[in-house]
Amino acid sequence: EIVLTQSPGTLSLSPGERATLSCRASQSISISNLAWYQQKPGQAPRLLIYGASTRATGIPDRFSGSGSGTDFTLTISRLEPEDFEVYYCQQFGSSPVTFGQGTRLEIK
Amino acid sequence: EVQLVESGGGLVQPGGSLRLSCAASGFIFSNYGMSWVRQAPGEGLDRISAISPSGSITYYADSVKGRFTISRDNSKNTMQLQMDSLRVEDTAVYYCVKGGVGFVSDYWGQGILVLVSS
Numbered sequence: 001e002i003v004l005t006q007s008p009g010t011l012s013l014s015p016g017e018r019a020t021l022s023c024r025a026s027q028s029i030s031i032s033n034l035a036w037y038q039q040k041p042g043q044a045p046r047l048l049i050y051g052a053s054t055r056a057t058g059i060p061d062r063f064s065g066s067g068s069g070t071d072f073t074l075t076i077s078r079l080e081p082e083d084f085e086v087y088y089c090q091q092f093g094s095s096p097v098t099f100g101q102g103t104r105l106e107i108k
Numbered sequence: 109e110v111q112l113v114e115s116g117g118g119l120v121q122p123g124g125s126l127r128l129s130c131a132a133s134g135f136i137f138s139n140y141g142m143s144w145v146r147q148a149p150g151e152g153l154d155r156i157s158a159i160s161p162s163g164s165i166t167y168y169a170d171s172v173k174g175r176f177t178i179s180r181d182n183s184k185n186t187m188q189l190q191m192d193s194l195r196v197e198d199t200a201v202y203y204c205v206k207g208g209v210g211f212v213s214d215y216w217g218q219g220i221l222v223l224v225s226s
Contacts, residue, residue: 035212037153044203044216045153056214088153095167095209097143099153 002026002091006100012108019076021103023089028069033093036065036074039086039102048087049074081107110134110215112204117220120194124224128189130204130217138162138182141208144189146200147219154200157189158208167209172198194224 003026013019023034031052037045047056049065052072062077076083084107089100116128130142143158157178158167166178177190187204204217 033210037213044219045213046216047212047214050212050214090153090213092207092209092212095158096169097155097158097209097213099155102152 001096002029002094002098004089004091004098004100006087006089006103008103009101010104010106012106013079014108015079015081017079019074019079019083019105021074021076021087021105023067023072023074023100025070025072025091029072029091030093031068033091034065034067034072035090035092037088037090038083039088041085045088076105079105110206112206112215112217114202114204114217114220117202117222119223119225121226122194122196122224124194125190125192126194126222128191128202128204128220128222130187130189132185132187132204132206135206135215137180137185140206141211142180142187143205143208143213144178144187145203145205145213145216146198146222147203148197148200151200155205159187160208191222194222196224198222199224 005024007022034052036049039045053065111133113131145155156169159178175193180187201219203219205213206215207213
């Protein structure tokens with residue numbers, strides 16, 4: 001099983017700042033099989049990024065993904081108030097499909 | 109428009125059973141693997157079961173193996189999760205998700221609450 005470790009667990013920043021979220025895999029993942037999700041309270045997760053760097057439909061361009069191998073990053077260039085939520089990475093190339101434990105982005 | 113609508117959740121006593129259903133629309137259901145992902149209160153995401161497009165291949169997390177059974181009916185565009193021998197620790201919101209191994213989880217249902225309590 002591929003374990004995904006996200007860091008930090010909580011990130012405290014202010015609107016307008018840049019956020020960098022990390023996802024580290026226990027073994028190498030094809031970039032095709034890495035995704036990022038955003039979850040708001042009481043809602044289902046929403047796909048943000050797939051293929052490590054491709055934005056899903058309707059996702060603002062302030063969200064970007066990068067990385068390869070075992071290290072992946074979600075960057076939010078200029079935080080908007082609606083971005084302060086929980087973010088999960090996921091690998092779906094190997095069974096079982098696994099998620100990271102999440103990073104909570106909170107307003108400083 | 110892709111829609112996934114879960115039903116069948118609710119309150120059940122430990123040891124009881126529930127059957128979740130997911131009604132899918134807006135895509136060719138028989139072409140895609142499907143999954144159930146659950147989220148315990150205040151916790152992260154846990155994919156507990158999945159099924160291949162034809163239904164011939166299934167996956168279960170160790171936590172539910174032997175107690176839960178996933179199935180699908182491609183003629184009705186539905187997926188089910190039969191949950192037996194429920195435990196308190198099965199309490200969670202259960203999401204129906206489009207996508208399996210090799211496919212991104214691009215659409216999620218709204219989620220349905222399963223509460224296991226005496």
